[in-house]
Amino acid sequence: MSSPDERSDNVPNELESKTEGGVSRRNFLKGTSVALTIPLVAKSEKIVKAAGADVKILGPDKIDITLSINGNNKTAKVEPRVTLLDALRNDLDITGAKRVCDRATCGACTVIMDGKAVYSCTVLALEAQGKKIQTVEGLEQNGKLHPVQQAFVDNDAQQCGFCTPGFVMACKAMIDKYPNPTPEQVQMNLGGNLCRCGTYAGIKAAVAQAAQQSKGGKRNG
Amino acid sequence: MAEYKWPEEGKRSLIGKRISRVDGPLKVSGKAKYTFDINRPGMLFGKILRSPYAHAKITSINIDAAKSMPGVKAVKIIQDVGTEIQWAGDEIVFVAAVDEPTAEDAIRAIKVQYEKLPHFVNEQNLDKVPATNRRPPTEQTKGTPDAAFKEAEVVIEGVYGNDVITHCCLESHGLVAEWEDDQHLLVHQSTQSVSSNGGDFARGLSIPAGNVRIKMEHIGGGFGSKFPVDRWGLEAAKVSKMVDGKPVKLMLERDAELMVAGSRPSAYAKVKVGATKDGRLIAWESESWGSGGPAGTGMPPYPYVWQIPNSKTQHHSIATNVGPQRAWRAPNHPQACLVTMGALEDLAAKIGMDPLEFFIKNIELTGARANVYKDELLKAAELIEWKKLWRPRGEGAVGSTKTVKRGLGLSIHTWGGGPHASDCDVTIHPDGAVEVKLGTQDLGTGTRTAIGIVAAETLGLPFEGVKVLIGDNRFPPSGSSGGSTTIGGVSSSTRRASTDALNELLAKVAPTMNTTPDKLEAVGGKIQVIGDASKSMTWQQACAKLGTQPITARGKQPGKETLASAGVGGAQMADVSVDLETGVVKMNRFVAVQDCGLVIDLKTAESQVYGAMIMGICSALYEEKIMDAQTGRMLNPNMEFYKLAGLADIGEFKVHMMTGKGYDERGPIGLGEPPTVSPGAAISNAVANAIGVRVPTIPLTPDRVLAALEKKGGANAKI
Secondary structure, X not given: XXXXXXXXXXXXXXXXXXXXXXXXXXXXXXXXXXXXXXXXXOOOOEEEEEOOEEEEEEOOOOEEEEEEEOOEEEEXXXXXXXXXXXXXHHHOOOOOOOOOOOOOOOOOOEEEEOOEEEEHHHOEOHHHOOOEEEOHHHOOEOOXXXXXXXXXHHOOOOOOOOOHHHHHHHHHHHHHHOOOOOHHHHHHHOOOOOOOOOOHHHHHHHHHHHHHHHOOOOOOO | OOOOOXXXXXXOOOOXXXXXXXXXXXXXXXXXXXXXXXXXXXXXXXXXEEOOOOOEEEEEEEOHHHHOOOOEEEEEEOOOOOOEEOOOOOEEEEEEEOOHHHHHHHHHHOEEEEEEOOOOOOOOXXXXXXXXXXXXXXXXXXXXXXHHHHHOOEEEEEEEEEOOEEOOOOOOOEEEEXXXXXXXXXXXXXXXXXXXXXXXXXXXXXXXXXXXXEEOOEOXXXXXXXXXXXXXXXXXXXXXXXXXXXXXXXXXXXHHHHHHOOEEOOEEEEEEEEEXXXXXXXXXXXXXXXXXXXXXXXXXXXXXXXXXXXXXXXXEEEOOOOOOOOOOOOOOXXXXXXXXXXXXXXXXXXXXXXXXXXXXXXHHHHHHHHHHHHHXXXXXXXXXXXXXXXXXXXXXXXXXXXXXXXXXXXXXXXXXXXXXXXXXXXXXXXXXXXXXXXXXXXXXXXXXXXXXXXXXXXXXXXXXXXXXXXXXXXXXXXXXXXXXXXXXXXXXXXXXXXXXXXXXXXXXXXXXXXXXXXXXXXXXOEEEEOOEEXXXXXXXXXXXXXXXXXXXEEEEEOOOOXXXXXXXXXXXXXXXXXXXXXOOEEEEEEEEEEEOXXXXXXXXXXXXXXXXXXXXXXXXXXXXXOEOOOOOOEOOOOOOOOOOOOHHHOOEEEEEEEOOOOOHHHOEOOOOOHHHOOHHHHHHHHXXXXXXXXXXXXXXXXXXXXXXXXXXXXXXXXX
């Protein structure tokens, strides 16, 4: 029963003007093969004519992809239908982002892509190429927890912890954008994440602590 | 010499303080590895083909196409031709393949034919339940209910109900199974039963119990649904054997998780309850029914908490073609609580009494914990400002507008939560390091943290001075985590093991300090003469006296002296607003007052209560396993239509733990279940108080609120 948030701004060309007041789209991008016109290098790519233009066809066989994750380039061989989430978890063994609903409802898979929180279960891995992807594993600096992470620990904003990486990433993206979020901004920006153990009271307290510590941080939103 | 008994309040350095959970940093950084995160070399991915029908006989299965697909390593029929399937989603064929997409394709390539049989999935209306789906009713009578109802000056009749909900663990059920050789199985499993599941796997696979290793560092929710190894667990192990022992990972898909991996049974009841006109509760009668799937379900404890002197109950267990029930936090209590507290609040409204006054007036009927309940009700009333804000039913509490009515509701609950059996090994190394080992599991309740607190407190060390190792069946066995039995069990065994280990250490160092062990204590990282800090040595210096041989002591629960007990009470009060035009219920505030004996970690204890209240809001307002009568399938096996509360839906909370004299001396008592019991009742009562009519069944969705408003004047209204 949560509010939709800005998460589904993960799709290229989604209007920047879509703000927190609006209802955002759910995008279901899983398919067995995908046609894209963005430049990609892949062995199995074919070119066909469609509507008078050359269109590259990828798949259904595996293709080589390169993803920029936490500042490092990682390569994998995946079918075009594989999501960013599954590529991270199954092919790259980066398992912080969790698979729970697998259809853009619960936020457990949240990562930050080019500065925005996205549901990685609803982004295709090949589509995430060329973008800066940050996962929960990339937040610690020199062995020190990010202030958002520390705030989650201090305020016991976690129980089983399975939703926690998604919440931490959604919270981090929010604080980057709104260093002092209003209660409405918190509800909107974290409204796309669900917890089953019931840690929302702790999460609200964690947001307050993290916002306090980020004061003076520069606004990039 | 150190003693087993818990230290007095003034002598506790860690117990009862606010300590952050020890695995918090791992969980916030993605380093905590759950079963779902386990990737093993050469691992195959398992998927299961499930029955689309709620009741059907399998007439043919063709797996040839799937078997011949590249990347498919094993296809195994779980239920063969001729089997009668009893619920949609039941397992038919297991596939293992090199990656998930291939496994999914293979599932699609399997052809199964069924002979459809009649199904029944909607038990809400007792009159419409076919005779074949009813078990013979059970009846119980206490006192003289018929005479008591004649004596009663005020009687209400109403219907109250709880729909089926599911556990919806965020980490679905599953495991990674692999054979280390043809006799030894290694299983990473998401389970509430680390110590006992090895034996269950072994029985199912006909190998010695000691040959199965179970490991689980972290678990993404269980709530009572993750005790067994499950048929799919055994099948994963069998399929692994078919592929030369390669690891096979099977994690249920979200739809399967909601369809087949557990649910809380429904509970409906027609209730008649009577009192004298001055509010003395004297008679109860209920005809109840409910279902937890093909095996039906037993009667919740009606009437709940209140030992009404005269009562008559009749219960119908209903069989449905729905995935079977599993234990769900405080089995049967939330349902019984809603039915009972709802009927009592309706009765108080008809008498014209404030329900708080009505509860207090009858408080002796709650039995041995009457004083606890009374104290808790008064504390909760103070925290929610009951006297100031509450108004009689239908008037709207203070702050109501013409179209948005505010209401207050209350409820009380109980639970046992006594200690389970638990063994614990505490090892003190010559370098001062301390390891605590138990084959228990931390469901997110803070078990790992609590064990560390008890061990460190006992040894006079800082919290960081002990290392807690759990989640492995090679550690000393500890009970399954269910029924709120874990904290009593593990804290008792840890306390005894730590005490015994310390006493061995004291015996070693006493001669070097020219004293006897009975004159020594461990405090603040030192071993010192009791009451004389000048005669001391550091923990490290003391441990160095061990030479090369560490000390290991085994502590057991049960054991000498009683360190934990059972039986708690709690009170909750909800403050809601109901929009009369839309039927939407909004949580304003929610107060819980809870006792759990001796609190080990106040921070995680409060988190348990917060979490229980939020989970309670989910089931009171949003959650429902919706079954389609036509197809027999669950209509919402996903998380967009199986609704959970989000951060914006919960309102403000106040949690008060009853501690100190009268509570602490009972030792730790489990807290996972009790606070989950009352929310549905408290919220339902608050809604009735706000809008002047009972919405009979939870979840209190807008359509039901509007229907109840429309029917005002009907069976439950204007009372």
